[in-house]
Amino acid sequence: MRILALIAIRLVWFVPTAAGLIAVVFFISRVIPSDPVALLAGETASREAIEALRIKLGLDRPLLVQLLDYYRQLLRGDLGTSLFTTRPVSEDLLARLPATIELTFAAMLIAVVVGIPLGVISATQRNSPLDHGLRILTVGGLAIASFWLALILQLTFAMKLGLLPLQGRITGFPPPAVTGFMTLDAVLAGRWDRLASALAHLTLPAVTLAVPALATVVRFTRAGVLDTLGKPFVTYQDAIGIPRALIVWKYVLRNALTSTVTQIGLLFGILLAGAVVIETVFQWPGIGTYAFESILQSDYAGVMGFTVYAGGIFMLANLLVDITHGIIDPRGDRA
Amino acid sequence: MTVSPLLEVRDLRIAFATDSGVARVLDGVNLTIGRGRIMGLVGESGCGKTTLARAVLGILAPNAMTEGGAIRFDGQDLLGMSRDRLQREVKGRRIAFVPQDPYSAFNPLFRIGDQIMELMKWKSPLRDQRERGFGVLLTPYPRARRRSDRAAALALLNEVQIPDAERALRKLPGQFSGGQRQRLMIAMALLTNPDLIIADEPTTALDVTIQAQILKLLRSLAKDRGVSVLLTTHDLGIAYEICDDITVMYAGQEVETAPVAEFFANPRHPYTARLLESLPDPAREVQEIGGEIPSLLSPPTGCRFHPRCRSASAQCAAARPPVSGEGRMVRCFNPQPLRQEAGA
Amino acid sequence: MTGLAYVLRRLARDRSALLGLILVLLVVLAAILAPVISTHPDAVWDMNPANRLKPPGGEWLLGTDRMGADIYSRVIYGARITLLIAIVAVGVSLLIGVPIGLWAGWKELWVGEVLMRVSDVFLAVPQIVLAIAIAQTLGPSIENVILALSVTYWPWFARLVYAEVRTLRNETFIEAAIALGVPHWRIVLQHVLPNVASPIIVRTSIGMGFTILTAASLGFLGLGAPPPAPEWGRMISESREFLPEAWWYALAPGLAIFAVVMGFNLLGDGLRDILDPRLRRAHDR
Numbered sequence: 001m002r003i004l005a006l007i008a009i010r011l012v013w014f015v016p017t018a019a020g021l022i023a024v025v026f027f028i029s030r031v032i033p034s035d036p037v038a039l040l041a042g043e044t045a046s047r048e049a050i051e052a053l054r055i056k057l058g059l060d061r062p063l064l065v066q067l068l069d070y071y072r073q074l075l076r077g078d079l080g081t082s083l084f085t086t087r088p089v090s091e092d093l094l095a096r097l098p099a100t101i102e103l104t105f106a107a108m109l110i111a112v113v114v115g116i117p118l119g120v121i122s123a124t125q126r127n128s129p130l131d132h133g134l135r136i137l138t139v140g141g142l143a144i145a146s147f148w149l150a151l152i153l154q155l156t157f158a159m160k161l162g163l164l165p166l167q168g169r170i171t172g173f174p175p176p177a178v179t180g181f182m183t184l185d186a187v188l189a190g191r192w193d194r195l196a197s198a199l200a201h202l203t204l205p206a207v208t209l210a211v212p213a214l215a216t217v218v219r220f221t222r223a224g225v226l227d228t229l230g231k232p233f234v235t236y237q238d239a240i241g242i243p244r245a246l247i248v249w250k251y252v253l254r255n256a257l258t259s260t261v262t263q264i265g266l267l268f269g270i271l272l273a274g275a276v277v278i279e280t281v282f283q284w285p286g287i288g289t290y291a292f293e294s295i296l297q298s299d300y301a302g303v304m305g306f307t308v309y310a311g312g313i314f315m316l317a318n319l320l321v322d323i324t325h326g327i328i329d330p331r332g333d334r335a
Numbered sequence: 336m337t338v339s340p341l342l343e344v345r346d347l348r349i350a351f352a353t354d355s356g357v358a359r360v361l362d363g364v365n366l367t368i369g370r371g372r373i374m375g376l377v378g379e380s381g382c383g384k385t386t387l388a389r390a391v392l393g394i395l396a397p398n399a400m401t402e403g404g405a406i407r408f409d410g411q412d413l414l415g416m417s418r419d420r421l422q423r424e425v426k427g428r429r430i431a432f433v434p435q436d437p438y439s440a441f442n443p444l445f446r447i448g449d450q451i452m453e454l455m456k457w458k459s460p461l462r463d464q465r466e467r468g469f470g471v472l473l474t475p476y477p478r479a480r481r482r483s484d485r486a487a488a489l490a491l492l493n494e495v496q497i498p499d500a501e502r503a504l505r506k507l508p509g510q511f512s513g514g515q516r517q518r519l520m521i522a523m524a525l526l527t528n529p530d531l532i533i534a535d536e537p538t539t540a541l542d543v544t545i546q547a548q549i550l551k552l553l554r555s556l557a558k559d560r561g562v563s564v565l566l567t568t569h570d571l572g573i574a575y576e577i578c579d580d581i582t583v584m585y586a587g588q589e590v591e592t593a594p595v596a597e598f599f600a601n602p603r604h605p606y607t608a609r610l611l612e613s614l615p616d617p618a619r620e621v622q623e624i625g626g627e628i629p630s631l632l633s634p635p636t637g638c639r640f641h642p643r644c645r646s647a648s649a650q651c652a653a654a655r656p657p658v659s660g661e662g663r664m665v666r667c668f669n670p671q672p673l674r675q676e677a678g679a
Numbered sequence: 680m681t682g683l684a685y686v687l688r689r690l691a692r693d694r695s696a697l698l699g700l701i702l703v704l705l706v707v708l709a710a711i712l713a714p715v716i717s718t719h720p721d722a723v724w725d726m727n728p729a730n731r732l733k734p735p736g737g738e739w740l741l742g743t744d745r746m747g748a749d750i751y752s753r754v755i756y757g758a759r760i761t762l763l764i765a766i767v768a769v770g771v772s773l774l775i776g777v778p779i780g781l782w783a784g785w786k787e788l789w790v791g792e793v794l795m796r797v798s799d800v801f802l803a804v805p806q807i808v809l810a811i812a813i814a815q816t817l818g819p820s821i822e823n824v825i826l827a828l829s830v831t832y833w834p835w836f837a838r839l840v841y842a843e844v845r846t847l848r849n850e851t852f853i854e855a856a857i858a859l860g861v862p863h864w865r866i867v868l869q870h871v872l873p874n875v876a877s878p879i880i881v882r883t884s885i886g887m888g889f890t891i892l893t894a895a896s897l898g899f900l901g902l903g904a905p906p907p908a909p910e911w912g913r914m915i916s917e918s919r920e921f922l923p924e925a926w927w928y929a930l931a932p933g934l935a936i937f938a939v940v941m942g943f944n945l946l947g948d949g950l951r952d953i954l955d956p957r958l959r960r961a962h963d964r
Contacts, residue, residue: 231439232434232436232439232440233439233440233441233442233443235394235434236432236434236440236441237442238393238394238426239392239393239394239426239427239432239434240426240427240431240432240454240458240523241422241423241425241426241427241428241457241458242427242453242454242457243422243457243471244422245470245471245472246453246471246472249472250472251442251445254444254445255442255443255444258444
């Protein structure tokens with residue numbers, strides 16, 4: 001029941017936080033030197049026509065009124081209409097969401113599946129050459145500019161070696177869209193060649209996105225395991241002859257993960273942030289590119305839509321973290 | 336002719352590498368534990384009793400250096416044994432452990448039943464040496480044996496007076512009281528039919544009122560099964576309550592060994608005598624032992640008690656007194672005179 | 680308060696932290712001595728079409744870019760821009776975030792919670808997105824990048840300080856000081872601040888690395904210092920259309936970024952190892 005209380009508190013705090021976030025971005029996006037309305041109206045439009053368009057779009061009213069109106073709109077579930085695509089923002093976002101989720105999920109998978117065991121090994125072989133090597137790699141992983149890494153990977157694997165595709169999600173026709181996740185759709189349609197293409201395209205962006213997340217996972221796992229290894233129950237299990245490998249991988253790992261799990265929330269932030277730049281570099285048609293394009297085009301609705309999405313994702317991530325923490329650590333209190 | 340002792344520690348020297356230098360924690364310690372006997376290892380904090388216990392258990396800290404000596408358990412040399420063999424054959428199965436703090440010895444995230452069954456999976460007396468799996472993580476737990484082991488666990492939980500054993504297995508460690516956790520520890524120690532139980536200050540973390548219960552329980556269960564016990568404690572009263580033999584340690588050296596009655600009737604080492612004198616007595620003032628425990632980084636030469644000893648002579652600083660006798664032993668150049676016959 | 684000599688001694692023993700310190704000092708020195716150590720100090724902003732896209736070798740240590748300028752010199756001068764942005768942005772974030780954190784943590788009112796929720800707002804969206812939004816609306820320039828970064832980074836300091844102050848406030852020695860009637864501002868300055876200094880220092884070092892990466896990303900997206908400024912991110916972005924032939928174009932600025940950020944990260948980690956356990960010991964009763 002503590003979980004429910006936790007969720008309730010989170011939700012309560014979400015509302016003012018979200019409202020504040022929206023307000024901030026709202027005002028920023030409105031303070032723009034260039035005038036999108038003029039751009040929309042066209043080059044030959046007269047001043048009256050531009051003003052008429054502005055009034056029609058409701059952009060002449062005081063900013064505060066526009067903001068309140070936006071809140072009202074949000075509550076109805078309407079994220080507004082994009083000034084440029086003339087489609088509802090929610091539609092645009094939804095169309096691009098699967099691409100971002102597929103990419104983020106792949107990166108997360110790499111980060112966790114590779115990162116946790118590496119972190120455990122790094123901790124149990126503390127101060128060995130392997131440990132030192134891993135520590136240098138993790139620091140390095142966090143020091144690389146992701147867009148630069150993307151370029152280098154493209155240069156090496158796509159241009160010089162020709163092993164992997166340069167950009168985009170797939171070469172040729174995509175599999176029939178069922179879930180929006182090309183890999184999944186390809187499997188569902190039994191089209192293995194489509195799967196191969198989708199996976200090939202997914203590789204470079206996912207790896208690039210995964211690097212800082214991977215480094216973070218290794219570091220936190222290492223710290224958590226080191227911390228746990230010093231606890232008395234480890235000595236006790238050692239004394240009663242439980243095999244060392246079992247102690248580490250079954251017991252210590254679980255205890256260490258309870259603290260690492262809260263860092264997964266941090267991971268989401270990293271992945272989300274990285275997605276914007278990486279999607280742009282790899283021409284990945286996801287929400288990241290949408291955000292960037294919206295900002296560049298001063299597409300208010302688009303920017304706001306992305307902000308709401310990002311805030312929602314973040315809150316969701318934190319919620320999931322709390323729930324997972326509650327499951328792994330059944331003690332119930334913040335130990 | 337006496338049966339060979341179960342545990343023989345001979346001239347054990349252990350030092351620790353610390354930031355401030357090398358601490359000589361055990362300086363050639365001897366200890367003998369007979370089969371089915373309860374040995375109390377008594378000494379103040381820092382005397383090395385816990386280090387000795389851990390050396391036998393094979394759980395010394397990484398910065399510990401074993402510089403010499405031997406530990407013979409049932410004829411086998413533990414110090415020379417490979418870690419792998421120690422873990423498979425000795426730890427938990429033949430030498431069991433009851434730790435000082437039952438709070439932190441259990442993994443707080445796993446149920447008691449799971450932790451007990453994990454122990455039984457590897458260390459049950461019913462386990463056949465021929466049982467093999469594909470690596471530690473994929474070794475199966477034969478269902479028949481699991482059932483028998485579980486029954487044995489429940490039976491033992493009842494013996495240690497844990498109420499409603501079935502339900503207890505499903506609980507988390509945090510749901511038990513300190514005393515109950517220690518009973519669980521004792522149960523786990525006995526489940527594997529060990530030859531020796533090492534109890535490291537098993538009641539220090541418990542309320543005084545429960546201490547006696549736990550100790551008596553431990554003694555009766557051990558005696559019933561003919562299990563030897565090495566009990567470390569700083570409390571002479573505890574040693575008196577349940578031990579058959581007592582060994583006193585001071586600053587990394589063992590100074591006297593005796594059966595319990597003889598020990599209290601005829602303490603021969605000056606330190607032991609002073610210890611007994613310093614026990615609170617309503618009839619007189621508190622008697623202190625003057626001076627302080629020496630630093631183990633630069634300890635006194637020879638007998639480490641000599642700076643505080645009333646009977647010290649020149650040879651006490653020159654070399655350590657030799658071992659004299661087996662079951663009744665004093666390492667002193669100037670032991671106290673005999674007071675009375677034991678049992679008189 | 681930690682003695683500087685003590686910290687330096689401990690740093691000397693930690694090899695990776697030492698490496699970090701050396702890297703940072705190298706970059707700082709490069710920035711300061713740019714006119715001295717670069718091979719074409721006058722040509723950094725020049726256009727020299729005859730020399731464009733020459734590979735490394737001879738006159739040009741790291742090759743030339745699309746304008747014919749020497750990449751090595753541009754990278755060296757670029758260090759100035761990068762360090763300037765990072766130092767000012769992190770500095771401003773510090774100056775905003777720490778007092779806010781101190782005040783919010785000290786006051787027992789709900790004000791603290793509200794302030795933390797406000798900072799949550801800034802943390803809810805990835806820094807880069809907010810920074811892009813701000814930089815884009817204000818136009819590409821160094822000042823705007825600094826502004827964008829400061830505005831989005833201060834919450835990290837505020838939260839850090841807030842949490843520390845909150846814990847400290849319940850310490851017995853603080854309670855004693857209050858009971859003795861010492862004015863609050865004095866307690867904060869004399870007792871609270873020194874204890875919070877360590878995490879702040881660590882966060883600053885790590886923040887430098889983080890900020891440099893974000894600034895480079897902004898430059899890459901075209902939102903940083905406008906051309907012909909030798910900003911590293913922009914240089915990488917420019918190189919894109921000339922790949923794969925002009926491979927040297929992208930390599931140098933990227934490695935420079937890597938070296939600097941690596942340096943600050945290693946340094947920050949080392950400092951954390953040195954300062955943190957001490958901090959815990961300071962709280963031991």
